[in-house]
Amino acid sequence: xxxxxxxxxxxxxxxxxxxxxxxxxxxxxxxxxxxxxxxxxxxxxxxxxxxxxxxxxxxxxxxxxxxxxxxxxxxxxxxxxxxxxxxxxxxxxxxxxxxxxxxxxxxxxxxxxxxxxxxxxxxxxxxxxxxxxxxxxxxxxxxxxxxxxxxxxxxxxxxxxxxxxxxxxxxxxxxxxxxxxxxxxxxxxxxxxxxxxxxxxxxxxxxxxxxxxxxxxxxxxxxxxxxxxxxxxxxxxxxxxxxxxxxxxxxxxxxxxxxxxxxxxxxxxxxxxxxxxxxxxxxxxxxxxxxxxxxxxxxxxxxxxxxxxxxxxxxxx
Amino acid sequence: xxxxxxxxxxxxxxxxxxxxxxxxxxxxxxxxxxxxxxxxxxxxxxxxxxxxxxxxxxxxxxxxxxxxxxxxxxxxxxxxxxxxxxxxxxxxxxxxxxxxxxxxxxxxxxxxxxxxxxxxxxxxxxxxxxxxxxxxxxxxxxxxxxxxxxxxxxxxxxxxxxxxxxxxxxxxxxxxxxxxxxxxxxxxxxxxxxxxxxxxxxxxxxxxxxxxxxxxxxxxxxxxxxxxxxxxxxxxxxxxxxxxxxxxxxxxxxxxxxxxxxxxxxxxxxxxxxxxxxxxxxxxxxxxxxxxxxxxxxxxxxxxxxxxxxxxxxxxx
Numbered sequence: 001x002x003x004x005x006x007x008x009x010x011x012x013x014x015x016x017x018x019x020x021x022x023x024x025x026x027x028x029x030x031x032x033x034x035x036x037x038x039x040x041x042x043x044x045x046x047x048x049x050x051x052x053x054x055x056x057x058x059x060x061x062x063x064x065x066x067x068x069x070x071x072x073x074x075x076x077x078x079x080x081x082x083x084x085x086x087x088x089x090x091x092x093x094x095x096x097x098x099x100x101x102x103x104x105x106x107x108x109x110x111x112x113x114x115x116x117x118x119x120x121x122x123x124x125x126x127x128x129x130x131x132x133x134x135x136x137x138x139x140x141x142x143x144x145x146x147x148x149x150x151x152x153x154x155x156x157x158x159x160x161x162x163x164x165x166x167x168x169x170x171x172x173x174x175x176x177x178x179x180x181x182x183x184x185x186x187x188x189x190x191x192x193x194x195x196x197x198x199x200x201x202x203x204x205x206x207x208x209x210x211x212x213x214x215x216x217x218x219x220x221x222x223x224x225x226x227x228x229x230x231x232x233x234x235x236x237x238x239x240x241x242x243x244x245x246x247x248x249x250x251x252x253x254x255x256x257x258x259x260x261x262x263x264x265x266x267x268x269x270x271x272x273x274x275x276x277x278x279x280x281x282x283x284x285x286x287x288x289x290x291x292x293x294x295x296x297x298x299x300x301x302x303x304x305x306x307x308x309x310x311x312x313x314x315x316x317x
Numbered sequence: 318x319x320x321x322x323x324x325x326x327x328x329x330x331x332x333x334x335x336x337x338x339x340x341x342x343x344x345x346x347x348x349x350x351x352x353x354x355x356x357x358x359x360x361x362x363x364x365x366x367x368x369x370x371x372x373x374x375x376x377x378x379x380x381x382x383x384x385x386x387x388x389x390x391x392x393x394x395x396x397x398x399x400x401x402x403x404x405x406x407x408x409x410x411x412x413x414x415x416x417x418x419x420x421x422x423x424x425x426x427x428x429x430x431x432x433x434x435x436x437x438x439x440x441x442x443x444x445x446x447x448x449x450x451x452x453x454x455x456x457x458x459x460x461x462x463x464x465x466x467x468x469x470x471x472x473x474x475x476x477x478x479x480x481x482x483x484x485x486x487x488x489x490x491x492x493x494x495x496x497x498x499x500x501x502x503x504x505x506x507x508x509x510x511x512x513x514x515x516x517x518x519x520x521x522x523x524x525x526x527x528x529x530x531x532x533x534x535x536x537x538x539x540x541x542x543x544x545x546x547x548x549x550x551x552x553x554x555x556x557x558x559x560x561x562x563x564x565x566x567x568x569x570x571x572x573x574x575x576x577x578x579x580x581x582x583x584x585x586x587x588x589x590x591x592x593x594x595x596x597x598x599x600x601x602x603x604x605x606x607x608x609x610x611x612x613x614x615x616x617x618x619x620x621x622x623x624x625x626x627x628x629x630x631x632x633x634x
Binding site: 036039040042043044046047175178181182215261262265266268269272273274276277278280290293294297298300301302303304305306307308309311312 | 353356357359360361363364492495498499532578579582583585586589590591593594595597607610611614615617618619620621622623624625626628629
C-alpha cells in the first residue's frame, strides 16, 4: 500500500478505504510536494462536510465529550471523521492517550475515523496541515468532521476557530471564564459548554460568561448559547448537538456559512503564500546568512533594511 | 529645507536641528526608498536612548501622565523625545488633540520634541515605522524616548511592548484589569500604573492585577510593580519614574537589556523581510490576480496550494 501514489489513494479513500484515508493524512502531515499533490486532488471533491471545532482548557473533558458526540452522530446513522490536534506536542507521533482509549472503543466501527495530528514538518505547522486533513476527510465523504484541540494556546484557538461551528468547553470552579477570555476563546466560540455540570459553581461560571458576552462588542446576530453537559454520564449531549445544528441552520439561512468558508480559504491562501515566501527567503539566504546579518544589525554595523535587502537579494539570483 | 537630502538632514539632526528631526520622521512615516536611506544612516548612530512605552485603555490619562513624565525628565535636565502613536487613526495627519495641547505647553522648550505618528503608507505600518522613528530620535541624541500609544488593540500593544520599559496605565472602577488581561497587556507590562488613584476602587484594581500576576506563568525574575498616580495633580509621578529607573537597572544588571534589544532587532528584521516579500508577491501577482485565484479556490476549481504557486510564479519571472 505504501507504494500507491496520491491519485490511487484518493480514489481508494473516496471508495471507503480507511487505510487510504489514513495514508493521505500522513502525507498531508509530512508536508512537501506530495502533500500539495494531495491538496490538489481532494479540494475539488470537497465542500459537503460540516466541521465542528472543540476546544477549551486541559481537563475540561473535551475527549469524553467528543466521544459522546461521536456516539450521538452514529446513533443518527451519520459517519464521522475526528481529528485530535495537539500543536504543543510536536512529537506525539500521531496518537495520544485519549485517542488510544477511543480507538479501542470505536475500532470496530467502520463509520468512525479517528486520527491524531502532530506537527511533522508541514510548512506552516498544524495551522495549515489541519485544513488539509479536513479536506481529505471531506473528500472521503464524511458528512461531519470533529476537530478537537488539546490546549488553549494561540495555535489551538486558531485551529478550533476555523471550524463551521466552534464549541468551547469549560468547567465550573476553575476560573475558566477569565482564562477563556484571555485565551481569545470568546472570539471564536459559537457555542459554550459548561461540562461537569454536576459540580458546584455552574451558576457562577454561566454568570461570568454572560457578563463577558454582554461586554463583547464584536458579537453579530448570534449570541453563543451556553449548554450544560455531564459528558461522563452523557447528560446534555443531545441538547449540545441540537444547539450545534441550530447554529448551522443560522449560518446557512443567513448566508454566513458560505461567507465563513470563503473567508477561511482566503486566509489560508494568504498564509500559504507567506509561508512559502518565508521558506524561500530563508532557504535561499540560508540560516547562517540570517544569523550573520542579524549579528551585524545588533552590532549596529548594518541597519535592518539593508540586512533585509541582502537576504532578499539571494531570491532574485 | 525640503530639498535637503537624508544625509544632510541626519547631520543637521545630530547637531540639534529639530526641524531636521521632524523632517526625517516624516520621511520614515511615508516609507519607500528615502525611509530606507534614513534607516541606513541613523541606525549606526544610535543605541544610547532608553525607550519607555506607555499604553492602556482610552481615557486612562496616558497623555497627562506622559506630560508629567516629560516634566520630571526636564526637571532632571534630560532632553526627551516623545512619539504619540495611534494605529487606529490612519488619517489623523500627524497631530491629535492631546498632542496639540502639549505642543502649546512645551513648544518653547527646545529640550522636548513631541511628534504624533500616523500610518502614511509605510510598508508594515506603524509597527515598522515606530522603531525607525525611535532610531531617528536616538541618533539625534535624545537620552530618553517616550512612546505613547492610544488604544489597546493588538498593534498598539505590540508597539508599546517594543520599548525597553513598558508602562501600562489603568484606572479604578472600569473593569480595567480584565480588559487589560484580555488585550495582552499583562504580557508586555513591566510597570503598572493605577492612575486617577484618588477615585474609589483602587484597592480592588490592585487586588485584581495582583491575582492575575499570580496566575501568570510567563513571569521571570521581575514582577511588575503597581504604582499609584494622580496625573492631574502630579502625585506619584516621581515614584513612577523611580520605578522605571529601577526596572532599567534590573535589565542592565542582568544583561536583559541587550538581550531585549537584540531580540527586538531580530524580530524587526524578520518582519521587514516578510513585509517586503508580501509586497513583492502581491505587486507582481497584482490584486486582481489574487482575487481571481481566490475566487477559483472558493469555487473549488483550484486548490489553495496551486493558487499560491501561481501567485508565486510571477515572482521568478
